Amino acid sequence: MKTNRKKNKTVAIASLVVAFLATSFGSAYAAAQLEPINAFFNRGVSFVLNGERWQPQNEEGRPLAAIYYDGNNYLPVRALAEALNIPIDFDPATQHIYIGAKRAVKTPMFAVPMEIDHIYAVLTRDPKETNVHDRQFGEVLKIDQYGDVILTLDRKFKRLVLDAAVVSPGEHEAEISLYNAGDKAGNTASTVLEMHKVAPDEGIKTLVFDVEGLDKVKLHVQSHQLNPYIYARILDTSFLDNGDAAEKDGSKATGSK
Template sequence: MKVIKMRKSVFIGTIVSACLIFGAVGAGAATGLQKITANLNHNIKFKIDGDSWTPKNDKGQKMPPITYQGSTYLPARAVAEATGMYVGWDDATDTVIINTDGSAPVQEEEEETEAPVSSAGIMKLTGTEAQMEDKLRAEAQKIIKIYADALLTEDTSKFDAYIDSYTAEKRDNSPISLGRQYYKDDFSEMLAGTIEANTAADTKEYANTLKGVTLSEIETSYISDKSEFGQYFEFVYYPEGWDAFSSVYVKFEFSAEYYDSSTYLLEEVSVN
């Protein structure tokens, strides 16, 4: 996976608007809203450090400022990105977060969900699909942070240890069982390719973004139907400030211990 940064050109300057509004917020922000009558002002032009600038959304569409009771309001995200700041949204507290140094806020460690493992340490497919989805989302968060650490250190030992702890070894009676070493090698090759394709500075910044991933930011990409052969779950994280090619997918695949078995063992953990 090639890391490609998706960010507007950075201008160093100050915000000249009297007040800011956030471009797009979660539905939870509806509480406390007050209806007003305001105007989109298409006549106002902007310059940052002498350069003409037009506020736009993430799709490149123009966002004219709003004039209300003598004050001019600009979209916070567009202004923050144009001036090199970090802007984010905390859905839990309805808070716009702006860091003038451009750094993402340090995320508190979330409570880890216990992995459904057997006495031998191998993860099993247990409970309802919804329960398994929740448990594996927490595991995906762990894997993404392990990936971030590997990008910074070029060391795959933490991922290798995870594979050894939770996945089944290759079984001779299974034509689809590839074994632990296969997925260790796959991760190592993917990591090396990512590091080679990007500058050290971009890799470091990207890895630090991944380290801050929260459970709520991890989306379910796909869950296959459960069959007599197995079932797999795939999750995706879209790091803010980076383009779609920089998204991280984590896949967990369970296979029946033997044909038509009621026991399903974790065979694959992969990142791409």
């Protein structure tokens, strides 16, 4: 490619938004909000991320170059956020780009991608199973002996807030342990990051786990005595959010209502 052709290549800001954020705009919105500029692909710069060479890529895996405009080099926000392990999301309804955690948003636990050990742990909407300490719920995860639940979080949340209980005829305390189940967990996958307990006489108890920065987590539910039937229940009022994990006060019992 000739040098003068390379220097004169311009890009409209609308094209940048499509390439970098994979979003789309209606013509009416574009006419009101988008302002054309002259910019250049700066293929002369290279990137070093945490001491190693790094090449930003789009969602199809094609290399991306920095954009040079008004004396500054601009990088694609999605590629950079993902490289820095920071969650990023775009809301087309509000035209908001979220970099990092979304505050004040609660996501039901049962709404995120979930893998369940179906031998002793199952989701159920059976009214007989979803009546927990005289409260009727729409859906519960029942673990009668032990079970593993893997949740895909994609680093979008700081807290996992579980409402849990042990129901009749359960006589043993249930331990709920949190593990890092991400692809890069390595040897740490077998390390308990956090563990909370709920006893039969505690009614419905709220357990708060710190999940900040984790792609996937595993919840392992069992009795400390390993084998007895515990009849544990995780309720559909459990959720994930971005409340300040540092302010959590641990588990608290809400009691039967």
